[in-house]
Amino acid sequence: MAAKRSNEPFLWLLFSAGGVVAALLVPVHLFLFGLAFPLGWLPAPAHDTLLALARSPIGRIYLLVFCVLPLFHWAHRFRYTLYDGLQIKHLNELVNTLCYGGATVGAAFAVYLIWRIP
Amino acid sequence: MLRYTEYPPRGYRVRVSTYWWTGRRAYLRFILRELSSIFVAWFVLETLFQINALAGGPSAYSDFEQFLRNPVVIASNVISFLFVLFHAVTWFNLSPKAMAVRLGGKRVPAALIAGPNYVAWVLISAGVAWLILRG
Numbered sequence: 001m002a003a004k005r006s007n008e009p010f011l012w013l014l015f016s017a018g019g020v021v022a023a024l025l026v027p028v029h030l031f032l033f034g035l036a037f038p039l040g041w042l043p044a045p046a047h048d049t050l051l052a053l054a055r056s057p058i059g060r061i062y063l064l065v066f067c068v069l070p071l072f073h074w075a076h077r078f079r080y081t082l083y084d085g086l087q088i089k090h091l092n093e094l095v096n097t098l099c100y101g102g103a104t105v106g107a108a109f110a111v112y113l114i115w116r117i118p
Numbered sequence: 119m120l121r122y123t124e125y126p127p128r129g130y131r132v133r134v135s136t137y138w139w140t141g142r143r144a145y146l147r148f149i150l151r152e153l154s155s156i157f158v159a160w161f162v163l164e165t166l167f168q169i170n171a172l173a174g175g176p177s178a179y180s181d182f183e184q185f186l187r188n189p190v191v192i193a194s195n196v197i198s199f200l201f202v203l204f205h206a207v208t209w210f211n212l213s214p215k216a217m218a219v220r221l222g223g224k225r226v227p228a229a230l231i232a233g234p235n236y237v238a239w240v241l242i243s244a245g246v247a248w249l250i251l252r253g
Binding site: 018019020022023024025026027028029030031032033034035037038039042043044045047048050051053054063066067070071073074076077078080081084085086087106109110113114116117118 | 134139152154155158159161163168169172175179191195199202203205209210242243246250251
């Protein structure tokens with residue numbers, strides 16, 4: 001019987017690439033926008049400064065990578081947290097659908113929002 | 119017919135408690151590392167709100183900034199930041215295990231493989247902060 005080709009390597013690649021983005025880029029964003037600016041440790045940049053950064057072609061590609069890859073990182077890790085950690089194995093198909101499906105919906109939403117930046 | 123299943127074969131099976139990861143520090147660390155992904159996803163959602171607010175104009179963006187000053191959001195960002203740092207450190211420290219580089223028949227020391235990750239982290243973080251703060 002021919003083995004069904006697994007899409008696991010592809011999902012693992014997304015997980016791994018998302019892990020790199022989450023490690024290299026998320027901390028500095030989270031520190032600045034989530035802590036330093038709201039708490040007044042550093043002067044927050046003006047709306048038009050950020051818009052100028054976000055709307056450039058490189059800015060859009062950057063934001064797309066920043067949002068999409070970590071979502072698939074989450075999907076893969078969270079799936080296995082439920083599988084190994086809480087041993088929810090009987091709901092495997094449902095968990096997979098919710099995790100990778102959720103990440104796909106999030107990614108589509110990211111594409112839409114980034115496309116829409118004026 | 120042999121068929122691969124994701125489930126163990128029927129028959130004798132040792133029952134593992136749902137809370138098996140509370141018994142040892144290393145297990146707890148493993149689960150906390152896996153849970154860091156939730157905080158990564160939460161910050162991606164925050165960033166999507168931010169992009170939406172940026173596109174919506176200055177008043178929509180100042181509403182978003184107001185939302186970020188909410189004590190509950192700040193508390194969740196403090197927790198998220200700790201988890202994301204934990205993810206980054208464990209991720210970089212894993213790289214020597216994922217990449218076994220050999221030079222002249224000897225394995226390159228782990229610190230020489232993990233080290234450049236930390237250097238890249240500092241440089242990239244400084245570059246991103248400079249772009250955002252330069253105003």
